[in-house]
Amino acid sequence: MAHQPFIIIAIDGGAASGKSSSSKILADRFNLLHVDTGSFYRHITYELLRLGVAHADLPAINAALAKLQFTTRLNGRSAQMLIGGQPAGVEIRGQNVNEHVSHYAALPEVRHALLGYQRGLVDVAQAHAFRGLVMEGRDIGSVIFPHAEFRFFLHADPAERAKRRAREGGQDSIAERDRIDSSRKASPLTCPVGAIDIDSTLLTLDQVVEKMAGLIAGQLSV
Ligand code: DC
Numbered sequence: 001m002a003h004q005p006f007i008i009i010a011i012d013g014g015a016a017s018g019k020s021s022s023s024k025i026l027a028d029r030f031n032l033l034h035v036d037t038g039s040f041y042r043h044i045t046y047e048l049l050r051l052g053v054a055h056a057d058l059p060a061i062n063a064a065l066a067k068l069q070f071t072t073r074l075n076g077r078s079a080q081m082l083i084g085g086q087p088a089g090v091e092i093r094g095q096n097v098n099e100h101v102s103h104y105a106a107l108p109e110v111r112h113a114l115l116g117y118q119r120g121l122v123d124v125a126q127a128h129a130f131r132g133l134v135m136e137g138r139d140i141g142s143v144i145f146p147h148a149e150f151r152f153f154l155h156a157d158p159a160e161r162a163k164r165r166a167r168e169g170g171q172d173s174i175a176e177r178d179r180i181d182s183s184r185k186a187s188p189l190t191c192p193v194g195a196i197d198i199d200s201t202l203l204t205l206d207q208v209v210e211k212m213a214g215l216i217a218g219q220l221s222v
Contacts, residue, residue: 007032007132008122009216010140013154014181014189015174016161018200018208019136022154025209026134027077030216033125034078037137037144040114042092044068045101047083055103065113072124079121098172102180111139111186118144139187141195149219152212153191157201 009026011019020036027034047068053060071082080087091097104110118135125133135144141151156164158175165172181189191197196215200208 004131004220006122006126007150007216007220008145008148009132009134009150009152009212010145010148010195011134011136011152011154011212012138012141012189012191012195013136014138014156014161014178015172016165016168017154017156018164018205019154021205022209022212023134023136024078025205026212026216029213030134030220031131032077033074033121033128033130033133035118035121035133035135036078037114037118037135037140039088039092040081040118041105041110042097042101043081043083043088044110044114045097045104046088046092048104049096049100055100055107058107058109061107061109065109068113070114070117072121074124074128077130079124081117095172098177102177102184105138106180106184106186108186115144138181138189142190142192143187146192150212150216151192151195153195153197154200154208155191155197156199160201 009032011023013019023036024034026032048055048061048064051064053064055061068083071085073080073082073087121135122133137144141148141153161174165174178189198208198211
């Protein structure tokens with residue numbers, strides 16, 4: 001069998017832009033490790049809140065981060081980050097984390113703590129014989145993997161995204177999170193130069209996936 005090159009797919013976009021659903025489908029279709037980096041920022045936020053570390057208290061943030069140990073467990077094709085050997089609970093999708101996560105994610109200290117871990121997931125994917133990795137977040141195509149084979153940026157009308165999130169049943173001020181995520185100094189949410197920009201406002205999930213999959217399959221022998 002011919003050697004298949006390892007591929008990296010970066011999918012960035014705002015809250016409820018369709019990143020998670022589309023990246024999971026691509027992971028199944030192309031046998032990729034799926035990585036939801038938003039869940040990593042959520043897990044760290046939950047942990048720092050549990051420890052009582054305020055985002056404005058940088059010495060306490062640094063001291064707490066130095067003690068956190070990140071390891072990985074696979075859940076099907078998805079990478080789960082464990083902190084101190086513990087997986088994230090459902091609380092990371094709750095209102096408290098929704099309200100605080102952008103403030104912690106804006107700290108360069110927090111982003112730096114996750115940088116090497118996120119890049120190291122290539123080794124995890126290769127060790128488990130995945131054909132590649134699809135990583136979703138806000139800075140994947142700009143900072144984590146700027147040389148990824150495919151970089152997609154998903155956006156959608158804010159009203160449409162609010163409707164999608166409401167259908168999921170969650171309480172989430174996505175406009176406010178996007179405002180903070182886009183205006184922060186450290187790795188802001190932005191469409192990187194050269195990335196493929198997809199407006200999903202009027203597209204179904206299937207249509208978004210087919211757009212991406214068509215481009216990927218065009219370069220691969222699947
Ligand atoms: O994808 P999500 O909505 O679950 O992400 C939660 C928060 O994490 C989001 O408001 C910003 C932050 N985040 C980030 O700063 N960088 C990433 N690569 C992923 C998420």
